Amino acid sequence: MQEYEEVKEKMKFNHEEVKKKFMEGIDQLAKRMKKVKTKLAVMSGKGGVGKSTVAGLLAVHYGKKGYKTGIMDCDFWGSSIPKIFGVENKRPVVREDGIEPVHTDKWGIAVMSIQFFLPSPESPLAWRGPLVSGVIRDMLAKTEWGELDYLIFDLPPGTGDVPLTVLQEVRPNGVILVATPQELTATIVEKSLKLAQELNTAIVGLVENMSYYECPQCGHKEYLFGKGRAAEMASKYRIDFFLELPIDPALTRLCDSGKIELYEIDPFEFFLI
Helix, strand or coil: HHHHHHHHHHHHCCHHHHHHHHHHHHHHHHHHHCEEEEEEECCCCCCCCHHHHHHHHHHHHHHHHCCCEEEEEEECCCCCCCCCCCCCCCCCCCEECEEECCHHHHHHHEEEEEHHCCCCCCCCCCHHHHHHHHHHHHHHHEEECCCCCEEECCCCCCCCCHHHHHHHHCCCCEEEECCCCCHHHHHHHHHHHHHHHHCCCEEEEEEEEECCCCEEEEEEEEHHHHHHHHHHHHHHHCCCEEECCCHHHHHHHHHHCCCCHHHHCCCCCCCCC
């Protein structure tokens, strides 16, 4: 609880009522997060690198092992989590004392997303960053996650309001970075890495998505976008867990059909957190 007291001490307000509501929200957030043993944020400075897929695979990894797992979709402008888990047509139960998250069919993973509250999957969210950050804080504080072993945060691209809110106020135990092989992507992802370092958040993994394509007939690996850039970053910053995630049409089909929980391969088999 001490880290949440530090958050309150650092904030400055021009209006006492706003300050009071913020402090109450932080207290409520702290009570919810106290019931979560491990919090992990999946982030990248670049969009389109597959953060949601990686976050989903990580949640499935823990679900398969029998851990009580939740996933918070913080990418309000590009929400993918409900779709890949096949829960986009479900709705959270809203009560006076909190919100009951949606649960996936196979492993019972708790899911919360702004997508559940929009009129349709195609409805745009024309909100600025500070408003989104406030809603994320409010959703986390009001969602009845219960006792969780792991809570995964799928963050939007960049190093703006939402990643700052999660890293500063939720205080995850670690960050998993997602990159693709292109040099430009690796450079931008490094910005997220440095943000996490500045906020004293451990980098516990680096995933290079779409790393290569493996021929199903002969097993030859073709590195379509080049090789070694993310591996060099992992070595440079001494990141213990580095994963090359291949282009897999089977995974793509399962995500498109909302069945990521049926993916038989566990890329995080040797992830020890």
